[in-house]
Amino acid sequence: xxxxxxxxxxxxxxxxxxxxxxxxxxxxxxxxxxxxxxxxxxxxxxxxxxxxxxxxxxxxxxxxxxxxxxxxxxxxxxxxxxxxxxxxxxxxxxxxxxxxxxxxxxxxxxxxxxxxxxxxxxxxxxxxxxxxxxxxxxxxxxxxxxxxxxxxxxxxxxxxxxxxxxxxxxxxxxxxxxxxxxxxxxxxxxxxxxxxxxxxxxxxxxxxxxxxxxxxxxxxxxxxxxxxxxxxxxxxxxxxxxxxxxxxxxxxxxxxxxxxxxxxxxxxxxxxxxxxxxxxxxxxxxxxxxxxxxxxxxxxxxxxxxxxxxxxxxxxxxxxxxxxxxxxxxxxxxxxxxxxxxxxxxxxxxxxxxxxxxxxxxxxxxxxxxxxxxxxxxxxxxxxxxxxxxxxxxxxxxxxxxxxxxxxxxxxxxxxxxxxxxxxxxxxxxxxxxxxxxxxxxxxxxxxxxxxxxxxxxxxxxxxxxxxxxxxxxxxxxxxxxxxxxxxxxxxxxxxxxxxx
Amino acid sequence: xxxxxxxxxxxxxxxxxxxxxxxxxxxxxxxxxxxxxxxxxxxxxxxxxxxxxxxxxxxxxxxxxxxxxxxxxxxxxxxxxxxxxxxxxxxxxxxxxxxxxxxxxxxxxxxxxxxxxxxxxxxxxxxxxxxxxxxxxxxxxxxxxxxxxxxxxxxxxxxxxxxxxxxxxxxxxxxxxxxxxxxxxxxxxxxxxxxxxxxxxxxxxxxxxxxxxxxxxxxxxxxxxxxxxxx
Numbered sequence: 001x002x003x004x005x006x007x008x009x010x011x012x013x014x015x016x017x018x019x020x021x022x023x024x025x026x027x028x029x030x031x032x033x034x035x036x037x038x039x040x041x042x043x044x045x046x047x048x049x050x051x052x053x054x055x056x057x058x059x060x061x062x063x064x065x066x067x068x069x070x071x072x073x074x075x076x077x078x079x080x081x082x083x084x085x086x087x088x089x090x091x092x093x094x095x096x097x098x099x100x101x102x103x104x105x106x107x108x109x110x111x112x113x114x115x116x117x118x119x120x121x122x123x124x125x126x127x128x129x130x131x132x133x134x135x136x137x138x139x140x141x142x143x144x145x146x147x148x149x150x151x152x153x154x155x156x157x158x159x160x161x162x163x164x165x166x167x168x169x170x171x172x173x174x175x176x177x178x179x180x181x182x183x184x185x186x187x188x189x190x191x192x193x194x195x196x197x198x199x200x201x202x203x204x205x206x207x208x209x210x211x212x213x214x215x216x217x218x219x220x221x222x223x224x225x226x227x228x229x230x231x232x233x234x235x236x237x238x239x240x241x242x243x244x245x246x247x248x249x250x251x252x253x254x255x256x257x258x259x260x261x262x263x264x265x266x267x268x269x270x271x272x273x274x275x276x277x278x279x280x281x282x283x284x285x286x287x288x289x290x291x292x293x294x295x296x297x298x299x300x301x302x303x304x305x306x307x308x309x310x311x312x313x314x315x316x317x318x319x320x321x322x323x324x325x326x327x328x329x330x331x332x333x334x335x336x337x338x339x340x341x342x343x344x345x346x347x348x349x350x351x352x353x354x355x356x357x358x359x360x361x362x363x364x365x366x367x368x369x370x371x372x373x374x375x376x377x378x379x380x381x382x383x384x385x386x387x388x389x390x391x392x393x394x395x396x397x398x399x400x401x402x403x404x405x406x407x408x409x410x411x412x413x414x415x416x417x418x419x420x421x422x423x424x425x426x427x428x429x430x431x432x433x434x435x436x437x438x439x440x441x442x443x444x445x446x447x448x449x450x451x452x453x454x455x456x457x458x459x460x461x462x463x464x465x466x467x468x469x470x471x472x473x474x475x476x477x478x479x480x481x482x483x484x485x486x487x488x489x490x491x492x493x494x495x496x497x498x499x500x501x
Numbered sequence: 502x503x504x505x506x507x508x509x510x511x512x513x514x515x516x517x518x519x520x521x522x523x524x525x526x527x528x529x530x531x532x533x534x535x536x537x538x539x540x541x542x543x544x545x546x547x548x549x550x551x552x553x554x555x556x557x558x559x560x561x562x563x564x565x566x567x568x569x570x571x572x573x574x575x576x577x578x579x580x581x582x583x584x585x586x587x588x589x590x591x592x593x594x595x596x597x598x599x600x601x602x603x604x605x606x607x608x609x610x611x612x613x614x615x616x617x618x619x620x621x622x623x624x625x626x627x628x629x630x631x632x633x634x635x636x637x638x639x640x641x642x643x644x645x646x647x648x649x650x651x652x653x654x655x656x657x658x659x660x661x662x663x664x665x666x667x668x669x670x671x672x673x674x675x676x677x678x679x680x681x682x683x684x685x686x687x688x689x690x691x692x693x694x695x696x697x698x699x700x701x702x703x704x705x706x707x708x709x710x711x712x713x714x715x716x717x718x719x720x721x722x723x724x725x726x727x728x729x730x731x732x
Binding site for chain 2: 098102197218345353358
């Protein structure tokens with residue numbers, strides 16, 4: 001019988017180990033409730049090894065996945081699955097200690113209950129292991145610790161139960177139900193405490209900036225997802241930015257896309273086209289962005305392809321930036337005649353100048369809903385809740401404005417943004433409205449003398465300016481064939497945000 | 502200790518541990534949120550802005566501002582249309598000093614050449630114009646400084662250089678249909694009378710790069726450059 005005591009002791013140890021892993025995961029999750037950036041633990045031995053601050057680890061990908069928490073649309077971040085896991089392991093540990101302390105390790109009723117109780121984390125671990133591998137595409141180290149602890153606890157309980165004699169008499173269902181109720185309390189109390197104490201962030205959603213000039217005068221934004229009557233949203237992205245892929249993937253995993261009309265505003269962090277950078281964060285991103293603009297109605301295909309092949313493209317660009325241009329035209333041969341043309345470069349430049357006109361932070365990704373920027377923390381753990389709020393209750397309380405940013409929702413575009421953008425508030429140099437309509441026809445002398453030195457001699461005859469046609473989509477010669485993007489490697493979505501060095 | 506007491510002790514201890522951990526962690530996060538609300542962190546992220554390169558000297562900006570003003574780009578209430586500036590009064594400096602202001606643009610600028618007494622762009626000129634114009638980057642203004650070689654009268658050459666500047670603008674309008682042109686392109690025609698390009702500029706990016714280039718040929722031209730300056 002001494003060996004059975006060992007088996008139950010192993011249940012205690014396994015449950016304690018499980019609690020350590022689940023507790024670490026819970027702690028990391030709860031840390032993020034303060035809406036700040038935190039490194040997370042991603043190691044097989046919690047407490048040892050460097051924390052992941054980059055957002056590149058599997059633990060981060062899993063934590064940001066929709067499977068890491070429940071009720072994400074109801075409360076900011078949701079309730080982390082690791083929290084009830086922690087509670088269950090603590091319950092198991094104390095239950096097994098209770099059995100040992102009372103010296104009931106040979107009682108078949110006790111060991112049977114322990115076996116049933118350890119089956120819960122075992123079944124949950126099996127389910128989450130398959131979700132992690134098959135759906136999320138990565139297994140986080142902390143999760144692996146939980147899986148191993150669950151299996152160990154169940155095996156130890158199984159061994160203990162098999163060594164006990166067959167039960168005599170009726171099963172103590174009443175006592176088992178009582179113990180089960182205690183187990184439920186072990187889960188309910190921490191969860192209620194979590195919900196009761198967690199900060200209320202409703203007042204801070206969508207308050208991280210707004211678009212000053214959301215109109216897409218030059219058709220530089222591309223449609224990523226159409227939803228009839230949906231809330232207009234703009235994702236400011238770099239097609240080679242892992243964090244952009246992360247947000248993009250999470251956005252589509254929210255299940256809320258039916259209510260969102262999503263456009264992409266290209267902001268490649270590549271100094272080949274982006275003058276705001278001292279050095280390229282993602283070499284080759286300009287070439288991919290040109291392809292996105294060239295693709296017209298199929299822009300989403302190119303964005304998806306770029307996201308699917310990010311690792312490959314970034315590696316190629318690190319060796320030779322020009323190789324990205326080759327790869328993108330190999331993947332989309334019909335765009336070869338468009339990428340690199342002056343017109344598309346000019347259009348990409350307009351896309352970048354749109355970020356200047358709106359004084360956007362030099363950072364990707366950024367997500368704007370109805371023209372209001374969602375804070376970075378609201379695009380990772382809080383994405384579902386924030387979106388639910390901004391397209392639901394908050395939207396209902398706020399009059400809908402065209403400033404949401406959709407081309408369709410901007411009936412009367414305001415004067416064009418200043419070339420120097422709103423960051424340059426020099427009123428004396430504020431640009432005029434487009435002057436085509438203001439110029440008298442017939443070659444009259446131009447307007448009165450200005451602050452510049454007066455010209456000598458005759459005023460120059462100003463040729464009548466033709467009425468300008470509407471902005472043409474010069475570069476978007478959308479090919480007609482329906483090439484699909486290639487399949488790609490699984491790339492865990494990192495949720496960090498790319499900022500210029 | 503009674504078995505029932507042990508059960509209660511284990512239950513209470515386990516519950517307390519779970520509650521304590523969660524309570525402390527969540528309370529800590531809530532306290533940090535409150536602290537952040539009390540003292541919001543200053544925004545540190547750089548903001549997207551037009552370029553303002555080191556070569557944007559006060560003199561260059563002054564000239565740029567005068568040209569833009571003369572073209573009606575600076576005041577909202579006026580239509581576009583460049584006033585003729587007396588070339589020498591564009592800048593209170595010698596022609597050489599004027600040209601020197603643009604030397605930092607050697608990699609950025611293009612010189613579109615024209616035939617004698619002509620103001621029509623040829624294919625090479627259009628190509629160079631496309632190349633130069635599409636390389637806007639963060640520049641806010643596209644400056645076109647056109648000239649004429651000394652043959653002919655001063656008045657004729659002034660008109661000719663104006664036509665060359667207008668030819669550039671007309672091409673850009675036709676090709677790009679860009680309303681921003683109205684706010685970005687500044688024209689300055691110098692005729693033959695001021696800041697003629699010297700032979701040094703023949704090494705710059707010219708539309709007739711393969712051909713020999715005399716001083717006269719070099720000045721039958723429009724000098725194009727995006728200016729990476731904010732005013």
